[in-house]
Amino acid sequence: MKKKIGKALVVGAGISGIRAALDLAEFGYGVTLIDRSPHIGGILSQLDYQFPTDHCGMCKMLPLVDRDSSSQYCLRKGLFHENIDIHLSTELASVQGEPGHFQIMLRQKPNLVDPARCIGCGECVKVCPVEIPDSFNAGLSVRKAIYLPVPHAIPNSYIIDTMACTKCGDCEAICPTGAVKILEEVQKDFRILVVDDELILRDSLKEWLQDEGFTVDTAASGPEALDLLSKQAYQLMLTDIKMPGMDGVELLQKAKEDFPDLCVVMMTAYATVETAVEAMKIGALDYFLKPFDPDTLVPIVLRIYQDIEAAKEAPMEVGAIVFCGGTAYFNPADGKNTFGYGVYPNVVTSLEFERILSGTGPSQGRLIRPSDSKPIQKVAWLQCVGSRDIQIDADFCSSICCMYAIKEALVAKEKAEAELEAVIFYMDMRTFGKSFQRYRDRAENEHGIRFQRGRVHTVLQDETSGDLIISHIDYSGACREEVFDMVVLSVGQKPASGTTALSEMVGISLNQWGFGQTQPFSLTQTDQEGILLGGSFSGLKDINESVIQASAAALSASRVIHTAGGSLAPELIPDEPLLDVSKEPPRVMVAVCTCGDLLPKLLDTKQLVRRLEIDPAVNQVVFIEQTCTAEGWENLVDLVEKHKPNRVLIGVCLPYIYERKISELGRQAGLNPALIDVVDIMHIAQSSTLKAETPSTDEISAVNKELLAILGMGVGRLKWADPAPVPSVRIIQKALIVGGGIAGMTSALAIADHGFQVDLVEQEEMLGGNLNWLQRTLEGNSTKTILEETILKVEKHSLIRVHSGSRVLASYGQVGRFYTTIEHKEKGALTVEHGVTILATGGAEATTTSYGYGTDKAIVTQKELEQKLSDKTLEPAQLGSVVMIQCVDSREEPRNYCSRICCATALKHALHFKEENPDIAIYILYRDIMTYGFAETYYTQARKAGVIFIPYHMAEKPEVTTLDGSVQVTAAESIIGQKVQIDADLVVLATGIVSTLPKDLAEAFGVTLDQDGFFEEAEYKWRPVDSLKEGIFACGLTHSPRNITESIATAEAASQRALRILSHEQMPAGKVVAEVHHSLCSLCELCIGACPYGARTLDLDLEKILVNAAMCQGCGSCAAVCPNSASILVGFSDRQMFDVIDFALEGTALD
Amino acid sequence: MKTAKINVKDGDLLATLREFFRSILQLDDISAILVPQHLPMKNVVMPTLVTDPEQLNGANPLAPVFPMNAGKIVSRLTRKPTGGKVAVVLRPCEIRAFIELVKLKQGRIEEVVLVGIDCLGAYKNVDYAQMIEKEETEFTSRFYRNVLSGKEMAEQGFDLNPACKACEHPIPSGADILIGLFGVDTNKNLLVQARTPKGEDLYRNLDLSNAEEPPERAAVVEALIAERTAYRDKMFAETTEVTNSVEKLNIYLANCINCYNCRVACPVCYCKECVFVTDVFNHEPIQYLRWANRKGVIKMPTDTVFYHITRLAHMSTACVGCGQCSNACPNNIPVMELFRTVSFRTQKAFEYEPGRSVEDDPPLSVFREDELSDVVGIG
Incomplete structure (x- = not known):
């Protein structure tokens, strides 16, 4: 338990928000995580399948160390972490203060259903008369006004869509637990005064607002209003500006003099912003433009109401704010070319198609089309809808659409009832991520997905069949038509709604398209210190990149909090030592919640008590009326203190909400929380005879049996529970970083800035790696500046020890305790101890022998070009013609991956040439231009500048011939259908990046390399910088090809992942970890092989199998493979399981 | 050679x-x-x-x-x-x-x-x-x-x-x-x-x-193996017939007295101490009564079928068919027949032949993502 001094706010609880929140929480800070939607998970809650596995896997983000601080089940369903407070349906209302000490106010939508009381029975849905399109299914199905926001949340309580709700009150009447309160009493205490000279307006406003539950008075003039104000306290006044006699502004002035706390909102029929602004200067809160309807007015008033209510609470102080607000998706109906979207039912967006694929979707996962439920057999995906489209000011690439289209096509093929034909119409297939190219190749070659290059211009519907006719121009320039069952529009990004308002409120810049703008060389830092961006808020990103960026943002947030003094400190409240009950026989107290008077009606309580008490371990059975209420819980605590049991079993509903209460009860009673358990008994009451007033004897007997089974299982688990304390692992709070390039140095600084010592090993004499030869980026930022600044900081940092000219000889150990030998050429070897390792060994430009490289000095690589431009051995003025060939030996086996930077580099150099010498003819021969994200605009610029782009096929690669000092390039030009010959003064080859992580070094640290020699991460999407072996991380080019800014982000992410371990002196293991009964162990080592986390080792000296409790994730594979239970999982011992099975069979017992 | x-x-x-x-x-x-x-x-x-x-x-x-x-x-x-x-x-x-x-x-x-x-x-x-x-x-x-x-x-x-x-x-x-x-x-x-x-x-x-x-030699050996395989298959058929339901298995093992001789005689049962002789099976007295209460009558000692099934689960893939288990049984239960019948199926499921080579990893120590798809229902 840590005292949480530092605190952060994370705005947006999608994937990146969750990642950032978890990273900060795992480090030890308190986190407030808010989301304006009523559920966590963001867009991911609607997407069931993710490439490259085509499964989910979100749970892999859950904490692996100190994992009991968090829930450990499906993350889609819910997240509970002891350091994270989640507020849903909540927005950020205001921010003040400075980095390290921001004062924030939150605005939460009122919840008309009490989640603590809602048992999710769904009775309310049956009676709700309203039906509206279900946004969860992208509008493809309907829902009621009272609904579940997502089908899978835990706890899943209903909410009311206040805009759709007619307030008929039927749900409130039927709710068995009284959870629904449509007309909040408190709103009646909020008095609103409406001032307008028009009667109709006064009356309609009064009616609308009274419908919302407010108390409303009206006044026809200023003086009348002032009179009312003097008689009665109002919280809000809505006043017209233009009124005869005293006008609204004057009324405002007068009212404010006497009632300075009154909130006033101006209403004006004239769009005279000046008057309104003037009014706001003298104290008005806001203004409305007339005319207005209830749909626009009511929400604004509700918001003002909430703000006023919220303002009564003290502002919250946080050290840093991470915006993970995500992005919105382009609506094709808004485009210049709608492709029939919104008109033809079988034209859907990619998001809608995800819902059609989903088992919780509109057709329960059956692939049938919306118009006629015909099984889908032929689908077209149209790429770049809302992206790469200058006509709609979308001169950017949305980065993720190519991959999700391939994934959707593959999943559709798998799910389709019959053979499904899938065609993807694209301009460039942007497979720039690790493993993307091979995924695409498999889709094409193994699964028969057809990739059709060319932009579709028209989609028409066959009126009788509903089929869709696509017209497109193919590669050769010919116009073609093809018929499909369905068309999926791969929609791109647009800024999330409210982004502009948010950016104005907190004072951060947006880029020209309205997405969050970050600082040069940072994916996360805004122009406001302490305010960071994560995930797609700064442009759409896939899960992998979002997770990396979120961790990077968490790192920067943490650094701000740390710098401001918000560091961690041990809990000041001394932990009461827990009672040692290991020597006592088990004395279980069974507390059964009766849910008011519900349960006794259904139950023969005497018989239940008698049968439970047969077991001598059961000391007493007590009944509590409503455990969920404060009085009920106190009653329970009193009973525990009175009877002093050494184990407590609590039977209630919604067990997961008791996590914190259990810890508290444990502290109060001196009991290890592992000896307190909560079981769900309430579904019995709900499912059986909720409505029956007088249940029959058979029904009572059935309830008794089931209750006995559930409680008996709980008793069995508790009775044999091991009362031993949770083990922990000591952490050496130092880091080793291998590689002194920009990634390694960034990591070193990140960790050292948090007060931990770092050993930084660099094989060269000089720090800096690839930045030593790079000059500037595509965006025009100088790499020299950042390099010099970073080196200076690293060398001056008192906590960083730089070992230059050194290499790692050997390393052994496990998370928390590694021992690594470093050898310096002259000074010899030394061994350092460290708790974590970060690999930042970097990469290099690949060498090549293709395209005549080496035969003529006019044929160079992109790196060589950069160097020549830098030392001025090449003058653009002297060049007449330049050919750049992309994807040299890349994106084909054996180096079948995209190096991400080559297209940007080619554009950088091409634009530079054109700037220096507009007369140079520049030809870029490419396969797919990979200008993902906002780099797209440079591709547009290059085309405008006259750079000629010629695509080539793998089957018909360009040819380079050299003859007597002249170089000629021949390439097939598909549009003219001929080969073109170019006399080139310079041929530049983009050979891509290779990893320089030596295999033996990887082996020394126990990490594996992928087939291309890059670091193999624990999980591509969800744990992108972790190795499967805990405590080892990778960043920069070691991890995968990426540009400087992206490398820095991985370095920050890796540091954050490392810091969550380094921040602990002792790292507690989970409650559920494996142990070994050495006296029973035959040392067969089956468990070592079975452990997926490498947590088990054979100690040859001790002749024992040892378990690293921090690495063990409690999966139980070892216990399953061990024949005689020498390997056991705490909490799942044989005896516990036998008792659980036994009681589960209680239903079969004779009466 | x-x-x-x-x-x-x-x-x-x-x-x-x-x-x-x-x-x-x-x-x-x-x-x-x-x-x-x-x-x-x-x-x-x-x-x-x-x-x-x-x-x-x-x-x-x-x-x-x-x-x-x-x-x-x-x-x-x-x-x-x-x-x-x-x-x-x-x-x-x-x-x-x-x-x-x-x-x-x-x-x-x-x-x-x-x-x-x-x-x-x-x-x-x-x-x-x-x-x-x-x-x-x-x-x-x-x-x-x-x-x-x-x-x-x-x-x-x-x-x-x-x-x-x-x-x-x-x-x-x-x-x-x-x-x-x-x-x-x-x-x-x-x-x-x-x-x-x-x-x-x-x-x-x-x-x-x-x-x-x-x-x-080759022909002689082949003929001998053919003869034994025929005997074996007949034995499998007969054993299957008398053990192919829980009720029949209960009868087959009815006179098992939990002496555990078969596991002592078994060469591949390698546990230092069998889980059946540890505290795990040292049930509390009320447990027996609870069981009896549930069914009205239970055979004593308990856990006999459980014991054999557990041993089958643990060791059938490693069973070499030496027959020492039957040799060791004081009550003449045909233990070998049951083990070989089941082992034949489990070994086949994992395409595993015990004792063939030290290079073959035991089935449960190998993880293959796509194995046994017909059993687990995915793949």
Whole structure:
């Protein structure tokens, strides 16, 4: 338990928000995580399948160390972490203060259903008369006004869509637990005064607002209003500006003099912003433009109401704010070319198609089309809808659409009832991520997905069949038509709604398209210190990149909090030592919640008590009326203190909400929380005879049996529970970083800035790696500046020890305790101890022998070009013609991956040439231009500048011939259908990046390399910088090809992942970890092989199998493979399981 | 593979074998030999560990009995390095059991030379004791002459172990040195084969003259295996018929008394202490009453079927079919028949042949994402 001094706010609880929140929480800070939607998970809650596995896997983000601080089940369903407070349906209302000490106010939508009381029975849905399109299914199905926001949340309580709700009150009447309160009493205490000279307006406003539950008075003039104000306290006044006699502004002035706390909102029929602004200067809160309807007015008033209510609470102080607000998706109906979207039912967006694929979707996962439920057999995906489209000011690439289209096509093929034909119409297939190219190749070659290059211009519907006719121009320039069952529009990004308002409120810049703008060389830092961006808020990103960026943002947030003094400190409240009950026989107290008077009606309580008490371990059975209420819980605590049991079993509903209460009860009673358990008994009451007033004897007997089974299982688990304390692992709070390039140095600084010592090993004499030869980026930022600044900081940092000219000889150990030998050429070897390792060994430009490289000095690589431009051995003025060939030996086996930077580099150099010498003819021969994200605009610029782009096929690669000092390039030009010959003064080859992580070094640290020699991460999407072996991380080019800014982000992410371990002196293991009964162990080592986390080792000296409790994730594979239970999982011992099975069979017992 | 013949003097196989073992024991790098001998103090055949060549006079690897599967003994001998090699004379099922134990880290194969003899089968331990009382010295030689000349082996009302009759592994194919009897003119000579590099090292030092394997051997072995496989399949069918429901299994195992003799006799059951004798199964008295209460009547002792099913779950993939479990049962439960019937299926499911090679990983230690898709329902 840590005292949480530092605190952060994370705005947006999608994937990146969750990642950032978890990273900060795992480090030890308190986190407030808010989301304006009523559920966590963001867009991911609607997407069931993710490439490259085509499964989910979100749970892999859950904490692996100190994992009991968090829930450990499906993350889609819910997240509970002891350091994270989640507020849903909540927005950020205001921010003040400075980095390290921001004062924030939150605005939460009122919840008309009490989640603590809602048992999710769904009775309310049956009676709700309203039906509206279900946004969860992208509008493809309907829902009621009272609904579940997502089908899978835990706890899943209903909410009311206040805009759709007619307030008929039927749900409130039927709710068995009284959870629904449509007309909040408190709103009646909020008095609103409406001032307008028009009667109709006064009356309609009064009616609308009274419908919302407010108390409303009206006044026809200023003086009348002032009179009312003097008689009665109002919280809000809505006043017209233009009124005869005293006008609204004057009324405002007068009212404010006497009632300075009154909130006033101006209403004006004239769009005279000046008057309104003037009014706001003298104290008005806001203004409305007339005319207005209830749909626009009511929400604004509700918001003002909430703000006023919220303002009564003290502002919250946080050290840093991470915006993970995500992005919105382009609506094709808004485009210049709608492709029939919104008109033809079988034209859907990619998001809608995800819902059609989903088992919780509109057709329960059956692939049938919306118009006629015909099984889908032929689908077209149209790429770049809302992206790469200058006509709609979308001169950017949305980065993720190519991959999700391939994934959707593959999943559709798998799910389709019959053979499904899938065609993807694209301009460039942007497979720039690790493993993307091979995924695409498999889709094409193994699964028969057809990739059709060319932009579709028209989609028409066959009126009788509903089929869709696509017209497109193919590669050769010919116009073609093809018929499909369905068309999926791969929609791109647009800024999330409210982004502009948010950016104005907190004072951060947006880029020209309205997405969050970050600082040069940072994916996360805004122009406001302490305010960071994560995930797609700064442009759409896939899960992998979002997770990396979120961790990077968490790192920067943490650094701000740390710098401001918000560091961690041990809990000041001394932990009461827990009672040692290991020597006592088990004395279980069974507390059964009766849910008011519900349960006794259904139950023969005497018989239940008698049968439970047969077991001598059961000391007493007590009944509590409503455990969920404060009085009920106190009653329970009193009973525990009175009877002093050494184990407590609590039977209630919604067990997961008791996590914190259990810890508290444990502290109060001196009991290890592992000896307190909560079981769900309430579904019995709900499912059986909720409505029956007088249940029959058979029904009572059935309830008794089931209750006995559930409680008996709980008793069995508790009775044999091991009362031993949770083990922990000591952490050496130092880091080793291998590689002194920009990634390694960034990591070193990140960790050292948090007060931990770092050993930084660099094989060269000089720090800096690839930045030593790079000059500037595509965006025009100088790499020299950042390099010099970073080196200076690293060398001056008192906590960083730089070992230059050194290499790692050997390393052994496990998370928390590694021992690594470093050898310096002259000074010899030394061994350092460290708790974590970060690999930042970097990469290099690949060498090549293709395209005549080496035969003529006019044929160079992109790196060589950069160097020549830098030392001025090449003058653009002297060049007449330049050919750049992309994807040299890349994106084909054996180096079948995209190096991400080559297209940007080619554009950088091409634009530079054109700037220096507009007369140079520049030809870029490419396969797919990979200008993902906002780099797209440079591709547009290059085309405008006259750079000629010629695509080539793998089957018909360009040819380079050299003859007597002249170089000629021949390439097939598909549009003219001929080969073109170019006399080139310079041929530049983009050979891509290779990893320089030596295999033996990887082996020394126990990490594996992928087939291309890059670091193999624990999980591509969800744990992108972790190795499967805990405590080892990778960043920069070691991890995968990426540009400087992206490398820095991985370095920050890796540091954050490392810091969550380094921040602990002792790292507690989970409650559920494996142990070994050495006296029973035959040392067969089956468990070592079975452990997926490498947590088990054979100690040859001790002749024992040892378990690293921090690495063990409690999966139980070892216990399953061990024949005689020498390997056991705490909490799942044989005896516990036998008792659980036994009681589960209680239903079969004779009466 | 190196092959040689050694001469048999006066048709006395045992004398020839003893001489051969002596020559092995006299090699420099062999520190001992493990071989079954007639014990002088009692008329039984047990494994003996011999370092003195003069102490091999009672060696009798052809006696139709093996009171225990010596694979287990070899694992004891080799659990840790000793610095010298031991030659071990084993039946094929013993070799296979030992290889399983090596995979389970219960023994090491490095310091052992496996000498295997074509297996002629064995009688039940109790039967053998009765049979040998009448003709102590001549019994073994009459037995092997009968077997090798193809005579019916049931005599005096005693028949070979069903395990042996159902055994499709009479040839010690996993041995380093194989001594062949089937399809060999054993009146004149024995076949010696070095089947592994380790076997070849030993062979080179043994002063043997190279020879061809008799051409008829393959056919003889094939016919023998076919005969045994037919017996085995009949046994599977009969056993399946009487055990293919929980009710029938309850009857099959009705007189099990939880003595756990079968697991003690089992060579591959390697746990230091069986989970069934730990506290896990030391139920509380009220538990028995609760069980009885649920059904009205329960058989005592409890956990008998559970025990056998657990042992099947743990060990059936490693079962080498030696039949010692049936041998050990005081109540004549046909344990071997049940185990082999189930093992046949589990081993097939994992495409696993126990004892074939130390290179084959035990099924549960291997993770394959796409295996058993018909069982798990995905894939």
